[in-house]
Amino acid sequence: MRFTNIPVLENRMDNEGVSVAFFSIIYANCTVECVYSKDLRKFLFAIVDANVGFTCSLEGLYTNAFINHREAVQALADCRNHGGWDPKHFYEVLNENLPNVNFQQVTGGQYQGVSSVAVSNFEDRIYFNHWRTSAMSERQEKKTIELMGYEVLEFCQETGVIPIYYPYPTERTMDVMNNFRLDYQQHNINE
Structure with missing residues (x-):
């Protein structure tokens, strides 16, 4: 389509x-x-x-x-x-x-x-809160694609971080929806 x-x-x-x-x-x-x-x-x-x-x-x-x-x-x-x-x-x-x-x-x-x-209800925590340096599981890959899209999954794979979700949205959630790379840089996570 x-x-x-x-x-x-x-x-x-x-x-x-x-x-x-x-x-x-x-x-x-x-x-x-x-x-x-x-x-x-x-x-x-x-x-x-x-x-x-x-x-x-x-x-x-x-x-x-x-x-x-x-x-x-x-x-x-x-x-x-x-x-x-x-x-x-x-x-x-x-x-x-x-x-x-x-x-x-x-x-x-x-x-x-x-x-x-x-979003499908496989977990209650669906609102992005912060990044964590960690390997990504297959389940986390699927969740990242569903919630944030393929571009963010590629970003995570390139940088070695995973998104961490909370059960409620925050102002930061809304800001990251606008520019996830800027959030990554502002919080001094090294590539």
């Missing part, structure tokens, strides 16, 4: 000084809250009133159109409210809406609300 309207959204974000955007879109009969981090090239989605969500990482303008979260796929099907095949995929609807969404810089509460349902 190619997100042709990501450059339009990112230009609008730049013009308004927003690095992590919060907005909602309507998908059939549902409202979906969205968080988009321009630097991480990552979306977090929460389907309102369904208490389920999912994430999407971009490589350039592309993403795998397969949503690897059964409950989220079922919730999106329920949003369409019919049993037949629907050719309008969620990502296509999102892409169509990107040029016109009303967004704002995400707040801690909005980020917590979306990410608490957008």
